[in-house]
Each structure stands twice: as C-alpha cells, then as structure tokens.
Amino acid sequence: MNKSDSERIATVLEKKGYSPASNINEAGLIVVNMCSIRQSAVDRVFGLSQKFTKLKTLNPKLKIILTGCILKEDKNKFAQRFDLILNIKNLPLWSKILIKPKYGNNFLAFVPVSNGCNNFCSYCVVPFTRGPLVCRDHNEILKEAKEAVKKSFREIWLLGQNVNDYRSPADSSINFAKLLKILNEIPGNFKLFFISPHPKNFSEELINTLAKCEKFGKYLNLPVQSGNDKILKKMNRNYTVKEYKNLVKKIREKIPEIRLSTDVIVGFPGETKKQFENTIKLFKEIKFNRAYIAKYSPRPGTAAYPMKDNVPLTEKKRREKILMKILNNQSIDLRNQ
Numbered sequence: 001m002n003k004s005d006s007e008r009i010a011t012v013l014e015k016k017g018y019s020p021a022s023n024i025n026e027a028g029l030i031v032v033n034m035c036s037i038r039q040s041a042v043d044r045v046f047g048l049s050q051k052f053t054k055l056k057t058l059n060p061k062l063k064i065i066l067t068g069c070i071l072k073e074d075k076n077k078f079a080q081r082f083d084l085i086l087n088i089k090n091l092p093l094w095s096k097i098l099i100k101p102k103y104g105n106n107f108l109a110f111v112p113v114s115n116g117c118n119n120f121c122s123y124c125v126v127p128f129t130r131g132p133l134v135c136r137d138h139n140e141i142l143k144e145a146k147e148a149v150k151k152s153f154r155e156i157w158l159l160g161q162n163v164n165d166y167r168s169p170a171d172s173s174i175n176f177a178k179l180l181k182i183l184n185e186i187p188g189n190f191k192l193f194f195i196s197p198h199p200k201n202f203s204e205e206l207i208n209t210l211a212k213c214e215k216f217g218k219y220l221n222l223p224v225q226s227g228n229d230k231i232l233k234k235m236n237r238n239y240t241v242k243e244y245k246n247l248v249k250k251i252r253e254k255i256p257e258i259r260l261s262t263d264v265i266v267g268f269p270g271e272t273k274k275q276f277e278n279t280i281k282l283f284k285e286i287k288f289n290r291a292y293i294a295k296y297s298p299r300p301g302t303a304a305y306p307m308k309d310n311v312p313l314t315e316k317k318r319r320e321k322i323l324m325k326i327l328n329n330q331s332i333d334l335r336n337q
C-alpha cells in the first residue's frame, strides 16, 4: 500500500513540474513516506532525518515532507525535523486527476480499492494511522484497471488493508466479489491479484467468484498471524485455527492450483513455547508456499501495547528461524514432487 501511495505522490509531484533527482544530495524536495508497522521502520526514519539535517546545512532551500503511516507520538517527535507533516488520509491520492498514476515498473500495476481499517487487531497501528475503512468508487477502480491493461500491464494488484470489507460507495451492492467479477470482464491478457483479505469474513461468494474468474492469478495471501487460539483471541483476530483451516480446505477444494502465502507474528506478548508449537503444527499442515514472518514489536496506542513484551528477541529469532526452515524444507519437497 505504501509503495502504491509513493507512486501516486510521485505522479502528483511530476504533474506539478518536479522531476526525480539523480541523487539525494541534489534534491530540492524530499518526501518520506513512512511506515509504522514496526519500530525498526520508525527508527530508520529517525536515522534518515539526521542525514536530512546535514543536507539542509548544505542546501538551506531544501524542503523535507513526511507522510505515510505516522503515530501521534512519533508525529510530535518528528515535528522539529521536517518542514511539513502530511496526514496520508488527507492526500487526494485516488482523485480523478490521478487516474493515470505512474507505476513503479512496467509489469504490475497497484490499484488501491480501499484505505484504512475497522478491525483493530490488537497489535496493529493501521486503524490509528490510516483511520477507518474508506472504499473507492468501483467505477474509478475499473477505469484505472482498464487503463493499466491498455498499457499492457500484465498484473493488476488490488490493494486494501482488508479487501473483503470492500463496498463501493457508488453502489453498496458491489462488494469485493462483485468488484472482482467486474474487473474479470476487462478484455486483455492480464492477471488479477489482491492483498490482503481477512480470514474472518472470507465468504463463500468470494471463494466461488475466485474459482470462476479466469483472470484471477491463483495466488492468495491469507494472513493467519498465529496457530494458537488463545493468541488469536489476544490479537483480536476473530477466528479460530479450526475456522482458518476449514477456510483453506474450502479454497483448495474449489481452486486446487492455488498458491497460498500467509503473514505470521512470532513472540506476541505471552506466547509460550507450547503455544508457538501450534503455529509450527499449522505450518506443517497447511504447507504454505510462502510466509511473511514478523517478530512482534510493541506499537504505542494499540491494545497490545500495555501487554508485557515478554518473549526475548533471541527467542523471537529462534521461532522465526524454525518457521523459515519448515517453509524451505516444504518448498524443496514441492519442487521434488
């Protein structure tokens, strides 16, 4: 999502007459589009801001803007270091003037369908930094996707923090499944992908639609986050491991060629070795094609923030390694089949 926002910000700036600098020392304007999902990302922006202070002494006319996902606490800390801090929610990144964004490469086009989230998973900053879910008019999405196909983009990636909560503001009967059906009708040689759905409301209608849409790229990122029910409850994910497994079963029955990836957090507050073993078990059972493994990092303002971050970093790394090993072994098995 941040990558897509950056592409759109660059498009606006180019329309205003800016062109990319050959290197950072020659820039007259720097826009930092930050992410707050983990503390390490925030720390990187702090590191960069020190570099910018030096650049400003060499070029006093240099302007530096900060945008993206920024927590209130960090906004106050960054205020001294940037000329302007813009709330990403308030930027007109989807407006009609941007219907032809310049995508970062010639192969895949990121097309946002919604922004923000109403789910409040206990570890996540998105509902605070991006605000509640706001969906984009399906006509605008269709127009942008058609334009991308016309320009020979082979992959259209629909983006949203929780795509299966999508409802078109122009017609509330158009949910995410119906949106996919509409996009599937665009003539041309391309594939449709999307990130990310939430397992709790992945409907039968959506599964059936995916099975029928010949443009669907047969790849699905289905974030599980943990293989233990107690941890899932503490994460406020609103599904159980059994429900997740049933969902995967249904999806695989309808779309046998599907490639599955997942997101998982290791070392959530209070996650015991035994509870982590359930995640190992789930990984062995589901045999994901890929997984994005995050070591838990407390984020201010979230419901999990007051919980004691009591899994040491060394243990988080150990758990991450175990899951990586399972994935690597399984991908060798799949290659040998």
Ligand code: SF4
Binding pocket: 117, 118, 119, 120, 121, 124, 125, 126, 127, 161, 162, 198
């Ligand atoms: S559904 Fe995703 S974006 Fe929304 S709160 Fe949960 S993790 Fe964050």
